[in-house]
Structure formats: C-alpha cells, structure tokens
Amino acid sequence: MSIIDQIKDKLSGKITGWQEHSAKRIYFSINPADIREVAGFLFNDLGLRFVIATGQDTPPGLEVLYHFSFDKAGQVITVRTLIEDKKNPQIDSIAPLFKGAEWIEREMWELLGINFTGHPNLTRLLLAEEWPEGKYPLRHNHES
Amino acid sequence: MSHKVVIPIGPYHPLQEEPEFFRLYVEGEKVVDIDIVIGYMHRGIEELSEHKHFDQVAFLVERICGICSSSHPYAFVLAAEDILGGEANIVPERALYIRTIIDELQRIHSHLLWLGLAGHFIGYNTVWMWAWKYREPVLDMFEMICGNRNHYGMSKIGGVRRDIRDEDIPILKKALDDLLPAVDMFRGAVMDDPVIKARLVGCGTLTKEQAIDWCTVGPTARASGINIDVRRDEPYGAYDRVDWNVIVEKNGDVFAKTTVRILELYESISIIRQCLNKMPKGEIDADIKDIPPGEGIGRVEAPRGECFHYVKSDGTNRPVRHKIRAPSYMNVASDKVAAVGGTISDAALTLAAVDPCYCCTERLIVLDKATDKKIMDGWDLIKLSQEKTAKLKKP
Numbered sequence: 108m109s110i111i112d113q114i115k116d117k118l119s120g121k122i123t124g125w126q127e128h129s130a131k132r133i134y135f136s137i138n139p140a141d142i143r144e145v146a147g148f149l150f151n152d153l154g155l156r157f158v159i160a161t162g163q164d165t166p167p168g169l170e171v172l173y174h175f176s177f178d179k180a181g182q183v184i185t186v187r188t189l190i191e192d193k194k195n196p197q198i199d200s201i202a203p204l205f206k207g208a209e210w211i212e213r214e215m216w217e218l219l220g221i222n223f224t225g226h227p228n229l230t231r232l233l234l235a236e237e238w239p240e241g242k243y244p245l246r247h248n249h250e251s
Numbered sequence: 252m253s254h255k256v257v258i259p260i261g262p263y264h265p266l267q268e269e270p271e272f273f274r275l276y277v278e279g280e281k282v283v284d285i286d287i288v289i290g291y292m293h294r295g296i297e298e299l300s301e302h303k304h305f306d307q308v309a310f311l312v313e314r315i316c317g318i319c320s321s322s323h324p325y326a327f328v329l330a331a332e333d334i335l336g337g338e339a340n341i342v343p344e345r346a347l348y349i350r351t352i353i354d355e356l357q358r359i360h361s362h363l364l365w366l367g368l369a370g371h372f373i374g375y376n377t378v379w380m381w382a383w384k385y386r387e388p389v390l391d392m393f394e395m396i397c398g399n400r401n402h403y404g405m406s407k408i409g410g411v412r413r414d415i416r417d418e419d420i421p422i423l424k425k426a427l428d429d430l431l432p433a434v435d436m437f438r439g440a441v442m443d444d445p446v447i448k449a450r451l452v453g454c455g456t457l458t459k460e461q462a463i464d465w466c467t468v469g470p471t472a473r474a475s476g477i478n479i480d481v482r483r484d485e486p487y488g489a490y491d492r493v494d495w496n497v498i499v500e501k502n503g504d505v506f507a508k509t510t511v512r513i514l515e516l517y518e519s520i521s522i523i524r525q526c527l528n529k530m531p532k533g534e535i536d537a538d539i540k541d542i543p544p545g546e547g548i549g550r551v552e553a554p555r556g557e558c559f560h561y562v563k564s565d566g567t568n569r570p571v572r573h574k575i576r577a578p579s580y581m582n583v584a585s586d587k588v589a590a591v592g593g594t595i596s597d598a599a600l601t602l603a604a605v606d607p608c609y610c611c612t613e614r615l616i617v618l619d620k621a622t623d624k625k626i627m628d629g630w631d632l633i634k635l636s637q638e639k640t641a642k643l644k645k646p
Binding site for chain 1: 290293295297298333337465466467479485545546547550557559561563571572574576580581587588
C-alpha cells in the first residue's frame with residue numbers, strides 16, 4: 108500500500124481537502140483541532156521526516172502548513188490548516204511529539220501571534236527583547 | 252554544596268564568525284544542559300522577499316549565507332519553477348548541468364572551509380592551513396565561471412545567467428585533477444591519524460533516534476546513519492544523469508561527521524567531471540516572463556543539508572509568501588542533545604566554530620543549584636586570586 112493510500116485510508120475522516128500539484132507535491136487540508144493526531148501518525152507511524160512549517164496571514168485566517176518529507180520517494184507532503192480566529196489564534200503544539208518542531212513553533216508564535224498550546228517553552232527565538240508585545244511582523248493588513 | 256556553573260559563550264567572540272549565544276550549564280567538567288539563543292542575525296528576509304519582484308528575490312536570498320550562496324537562490328528558483336511545472340520540464344538541458352557544477356563546486360569549498368575550521372579548533376593548524384590553501388583554486392574556478400569568488404549570481408528562474416565557455420573547460424578539469432591529491436592528503440591526515448581519532452571518536456555523539464527526533468538533515472543526519480540526500484531522493488539539476496554515491500556513517504560523533512564530509516569531496520569532484528564531459532550544447536535560459544498563481548516548493552541539498560523554500564504567488568510579480576528553512580535551523584537545535592553529557596572541551600568541538608575562552612573570568616557565574624541565586628562571579632574570583640597572590644608573596 109503506497110504512502111498516499113495509507114494516509115487516505117487512515118485519515119479518511121479527518122481530510123477536508125486534497126490537492127496533488129504533482130506526483131512529488133501533495134497537499135491536504137485538515138481541521139486545526141486534529142493536527143496533533145495527524146502529525147503523530149505521519150511522523151511516528153509512517154516515519155515521515157518533518158521538514159518545517161510555514162505560517163502565513165491570509166484573508167480568511169492564519170494558515171499553517173506543516174511540510175513532511177517522504178525521502179524514499181522524494182515527496183513533500185504538506186498538511187494545511189486554517190485558523191480562522193485571528194483575534195485569539197490557537198492550535199495544539201506538535202513539539203511534544205518530536206523536538207524538531209520546537210523552534211519553528213516559537214518562530215510562528217512571535218512572528219504571527221499563533222498560540223501553540225502545550226508547547227514546552229514558548230519564548231522568543233528571533234526577535235529582540237525590546238520588540239513590543241502584541242506586534243507581529245508577518246501579519247498583514249488585508250483591509251487596506 | 253552542589254554548584255551549577257554557567258558558562259556563557261557568545262554572542263560576540265573574537266574567534267566566532269557569526270553571533271550566536273550558547274549558555275552551557277556544567278557540573279565540574281561535564282555539560283549537563285545547554286541553552287541556545289539565536290536571533291542575532293535575524294534580518295527579516297522572508298518579509299523583505301514579499302517586497303521584491305521574482306527576479307530580485309534570487310539575488311536577495313543569495314545574501315542569506317556567504318558560504319552556501321548558491322543553495323538558497325537555487326532552492327528559490329526551484330520553488331518558482333515548481334509553480335511553472337517543474338525544473339525538468341522548463342529549464343534547458345545545458346543549464347541543468349551548469350547548475351549542478353556550481354552546486355558541487357560550492358560543496359567542495361564549503362566542506363574544505365569547515366574542515367579547516369575544525370582542524371583549527373582542535374589545534375591541528377596544519378589541516379587549517381592546507382584546507383584554506385586548497386580552497387583557493389576552487390574559488391578561482393568560481394571566478395572564472397561567474398566572475399565572483401562568492402555570491403555567484405547564477406540562478407535565474409528558467410535557467411542560469413552565464414554560460415561556461417568551452418575554452419575554460421580544460422582549465423576547470425585541470426584544477427579538479429590538481430585538487431584530488433589534496434583530498435587524498437586530507438583523508439590520510441585526518442582519517443588515519445591516531446591523535447585525531449582519539450580526539451574525535453565518541454565526541455558529541457548524536458544517535459540515530461536523536462537525529463530523527465530533532466529532524467536533522469545533511470551530513471549531520473548522514474553521520475548518524477540516516478540515509479537521506481535530496482540530490483538522490485528528489486533529483487534536481489543533472490544529479491540523475493551522473494553516477495555518484497551518498498555517504499552514510501553510523502556513529503554520529505564528530506569523527507563520523509568529518510568522514511562524511513571528506514568522502515563527499517571525492518563524490519563532488521567526480522560529479523563535476525562527469526558534468527563537464529556530458530554537458531550538451533544549447534540554450535541556457537528558458538526566458539520565463541510570468542509566474543502564475545500557485546504554490547511551489549524547492550529543495551536543494553546544501554553542503555549542510557536540505558535547504559527548503561516555499562513560495563506562494565498570486566499572479567503578480569512578487570511572492571505573497573516566501574518561507575525559507577536553512578539546514579542549520581534543524582541541525583543547530585540538535586546540539587542540545589549532542590553536547591549534553593560530554594565535557595566542556597568536547598562541547599566546543601560539538602558546537603564547532605565555537606572557541607572556548609573559559610579563562611575570561613568575568614564571564615563566569617556560579618549559581619546555587621536549588622535557588623539559581625548567584626553566589627560567585629568574576630570579581631569574586633579576581634579577589635580570591637589577589638588574596639592568594641598576596642599570601643604567596645608573604646615571606
């Protein structure tokens with residue numbers, strides 16, 4: 108059973124959208140509430156490597172893309188989540204699952220203001236201590 | 252009474268090239284914990300990139316790193332070409348070979364640079380001098396191809412900016428031939444030397460499980476037995492058109508990391524030679540005008556590991572989001588486990604490029620383990636020392 112079939116089979120109830128940009132670039136969407144379960148399945152059960160996460164401010168909400176790599180087939184499998192509540196954005200941290208996610212969640216927390224619940228050490232990574240609280244450099248003003 | 256001593260290294264230090272801050276918690280000689288503080292070099296390039304047009308971004312991201320300055324623009328153009336339908340479908344054949352040659356020349360000069368610094372930090376300055384001597388002809392090759400020793404300015408969405416002239420090819424081949432005996436020498440001087448072995452084997456070990464847990468990449472992962480290499484796993488450029496091997500070691504210590512890098516030098520030389528022989532004639536640029544809306548991901552095996560770029564386009568001439576993940580982002584974080592449990596002098600090696608200047612006493616603070624309250628600092632030590640000198644001076 109290919110890795111794609113396993114994902115579709117195991118996560119069938121969780122996947123809300125599926126896009127294959129090419130054979131090597133697969134994107135699927137899930138509900139933010141399911142992220143820890145999905146990331147745990149991809150990392151622990153399927154043995155995918157966590158590459159990085161991309162946070163971005165889009166008009167409908169804050170989008171977090173979790174990029175995983177299936178190195179045997181050279182595929183990048185991206186899990187897409189959309190946090191609609193921009194006032195108080197929250198999502199479960201995946202850092203308790205594997206250490207490689209610790210820094211990027213700290214980075215998205217300070218640059219986009221996403222609160223990763225359950226993160227072991229949610230402190231500033233890149234920004235200076237003098238940087239004002241509540242000001243997020245990667246947030247956009249979509250109204251203007 | 253048990254003392255936990257904190258040794259701060261950085262953020263600025265005469266022998267460190269870049270500012271980063273390591274806080275070592277030690278008990279006696281043993282490192283029990285380490286804090287890594289980064290952010291001193293944060294220039295906001297992801298945000299800057301959203302304000303440049305696609306042609307400019309390649310030059311911008313080239314400035315992320317002065318050592319692997321072809322990897323970032325290459326990963327970026329691959330991401331943009333991913334939106335357009337993939338590198339292999341749009342980029343002319345000759346440009347694929349030129350991209351591969353630049354990528355591998357960069358790996359040679361970067362590995363030599365690392366080898367020299369590593370030699371310097373363990374006090375083996377002969378290796379340092381040699382490495383930098385033999386790195387020079389590699390930089391000359393760059394100058395011959397792209398006019399610059401660093402920051403090559405070769406990457407362009409749809410191709411490369413400069414061709415390799417036919418009359419230069421014999422000169423490049425000769426330079427590679429001359430480099431081979433030097434690499435043989437390094438192999439002997441480092442891998443067969445009993446002193447180096449005694450110093451590096453078992454130092455700063457990162458186990459395979461830890462390497463997976465911290466999601467490490469590149470030589471750091473390959474030295475711990477993880478068989479990954481983007482060049483083979485998702486071939487770009489001309490890597491699927493030439494023969495070469497992925498170097499994997501098992502032990503995960505500094506010696507294994509050194510071995511991986513030295514043996515990769517042979518592979519890089521072989522790849523460049525094959526590319527120079529096989530390179531077809533023809534165009535070097537597909538002349539791309541617009542980037543359609545969409546998302547693209549580009550990955551390149553930089554000398555330090557997988558370099559990852561994500562680009563989102565809305566059809567205008569600027570990216571709306573450009574995410575950049577350099578390999579060190581994953582690898583440096585793993586120092587937290589690699590250095591803990593070793594001694595202070597091993598930590599210096601494990602963290603590489605970090606020089607232990609522990610006698611600078613005002614940088615030392617002794618904390619009470621239970622309360623973290625300061626009980627002794629540099630001035631107290633100086634006072635102690637003066638008292639002792641005064642005592643010795645008494646007849």
